[in-house]
Amino acid sequence: MPYTDILYDKTDGVASITLNRPGVLNAFRTQTVLEMTEALEDASNDHTVGAIVITGTGERAFCGGGDIAEMRDLTPETGRLFLRRFADLLWRIREAPVPVIAAVRGYCLGGGNEINLACDMTLAAESAVFGQVGPTVGSAPIFGGSQFLPGIVGEKRAREIILLCQRYPAREAERFGWCNRVVPDAQFEAELRKWTDRILMLSPQALRVSKLSLNYASDWQYGSFNNAIEMLTAVYGTDEFREGMIAFLEKRKPDFGRFRR
Numbered sequence: 001m002p003y004t005d006i007l008y009d010k011t012d013g014v015a016s017i018t019l020n021r022p023g024v025l026n027a028f029r030t031q032t033v034l035e036m037t038e039a040l041e042d043a044s045n046d047h048t049v050g051a052i053v054i055t056g057t058g059e060r061a062f063c064g065g066g067d068i069a070e071m072r073d074l075t076p077e078t079g080r081l082f083l084r085r086f087a088d089l090l091w092r093i094r095e096a097p098v099p100v101i102a103a104v105r106g107y108c109l110g111g112g113n114e115i116n117l118a119c120d121m122t123l124a125a126e127s128a129v130f131g132q133v134g135p136t137v138g139s140a141p142i143f144g145g146s147q148f149l150p151g152i153v154g155e156k157r158a159r160e161i162i163l164l165c166q167r168y169p170a171r172e173a174e175r176f177g178w179c180n181r182v183v184p185d186a187q188f189e190a191e192l193r194k195w196t197d198r199i200l201m202l203s204p205q206a207l208r209v210s211k212l213s214l215n216y217a218s219d220w221q222y223g224s225f226n227n228a229i230e231m232l233t234a235v236y237g238t239d240e241f242r243e244g245m246i247a248f249l250e251k252r253k254p255d256f257g258r259f260r261r
Contacts, residue, residue, distance in 0.1 A: 005032035007057070008039045013050040014196045015043035018057055025064030025107055026056035028115075032067075033085045040092045050207075051199045052096055053192065054119060055103035056112075059127060059185065062102070065110025068137065072245035079236035080229055086111065087143055087225040093118040094215055097208045099199050103192050104128045105185065109167070114144035117152065120211065122179035123195060125188040128170035130178055136165045138235065138244025138254070142228040147221045153178055 005028070007018040017039045019026035028036075036054075043049045056062040066086075074082060093100050093115070102108075102119035110133045116122055124130075132141040132149075140146075141162055150158040153176040161168070170182040183191045199207070235241045240259045247254035 003035050003039075005029070006035045006039060008035075008042075010043065010046065010049060013048060013200045014053060015039070015046070015049045015051070016053045016055065017043070018055050019063050020057045021067075022056075022058045022060065024067055024069075025061035025109075026058075026112070027064045027067040028086075028111065029067040029070045030082055030085065033082075033089050037085070037089045037092055040089070040096060044092070044096045044098070049098060050204060051098055051196045052100045053103050053196065054093070054100060054115065056105065059105050059125075061106040061112070062104040062108040062128070063112025063115055064107050065112045065133060066139075068245050068248050071139070072242065072249065074236040076233040076236050079233040083143070083229045083232060087229065090114065090118040090144055091222065091225070094219075097211070098204070099207060099211065101192070101195060103188070104130075104170075104179065105188060109133050110139075110141065111143070114141060114148075116179075117144040117148040120214075121195070123188070123192055124170045124173065124179040124182045125185040126170050126182055127185050128173070128179070128182070129167050130170070130173040131165065131167040132162050133165050135163070136244070136254070137248050138238075138241040138256075140232060140235075142232060143225060146228075147224055148218065151218060152176075 005021055007020045009016045017036055021027060043052050100119045102116040102122040104122060105125040105127055108116050108128055108130045113130055113132060132145050134141045145162055157176055173179050174182045244254045
C-alpha cells in the first residue's frame with residue numbers, strides 16, 4: 001500500500017510510524033487507520049525491528065482524534081466498519097511483539113489519546129496536552145478511554161477526564177501516571193533515542209514474553225471493544241450526534257441542551 005496519511009521508516013532496529021496529516025492536527029480517517037495497521041503488521045513481522053515508535057508530524061499534535069470531516073457522515077453501517085478497523089489497530093499495537101512507544105508532542109486528544117493508551121510507554125514533550133473530547137462532539141471514548149485509562153490514572157480520575165472533557169498539560173498528565181516521562185521539547189528526540197537504544201540492548205524474546213504477561217490482566221477487555229462498536233454505532237446518524245459534529249466544523253458550541261427538553 002502506498003502511504004498517503006503516514007510516514008513509515010525502519011532504521012537501525014526502530015520502526016517509526018508517523019501520522020502525517022498536520023493540517024488537521026494529525027487526525028485519523030479510515031485511510032490513516034488502514035495504513036497504520038499495515039505498517040504495524042510489517043514491523044511486527046520483521047525480526048530486525050526491536051522497537052516501534054508512534055508519533056505525529058510537527059509539534060502541534062500527536063493526534064487530535066478522529067477526523068470529524070469523515071465521522072460526521074457515519075451511519076450505523078459505515079460506522080461499524082470504521083470502528084472495527086480502529087479497534088483492530090489498537091489491539092495490533094498491544095499485540096506487537098516489541099515495545100511500542102507513543103512519542104507525544106502537542107495535542108493528544110480523543111481517539112489520539114486512545115492510541116496513546118494502547119502503547120506500552122509514553123514519552124511526552126512539555127508541549128503535550130492530553131484529554132478525551134468525545135462528549136463535546138456527541139461521541140464517546142469507549143475504545144480504550146473507558147477501559148485502559150482507569151487502570152492507568154485511577155477510577156475517579158478517569159471519570160473526571162472522560163465526563164468533564166478537560167485538557168491536561170504534560171506535567172499534570174505525568175503526575176497522574178498518564179505518561180511515563182516529560183522532557184523539554186528541545187530534548188525530546190534525544191530522550192526518545194535513549195529509550196529505543198536501551199530497548200535494543202535487551203533480550204528480544206524476554207521483552208516479548210514480558211509484554212504478553214503484562215497484557216494478560218487487561219486482555220479480557222477485548223470483548224468490551226465488540227460491545228463498544230455496537231453501542232457507539234447506535235448513535236451514529238442521530239440528530240444529537242450530527243449536532244456535535246457539525247458544530248465542531250462550524251467552530252461553534254453545540255446546542256446539546258435542546259435534546260434534554
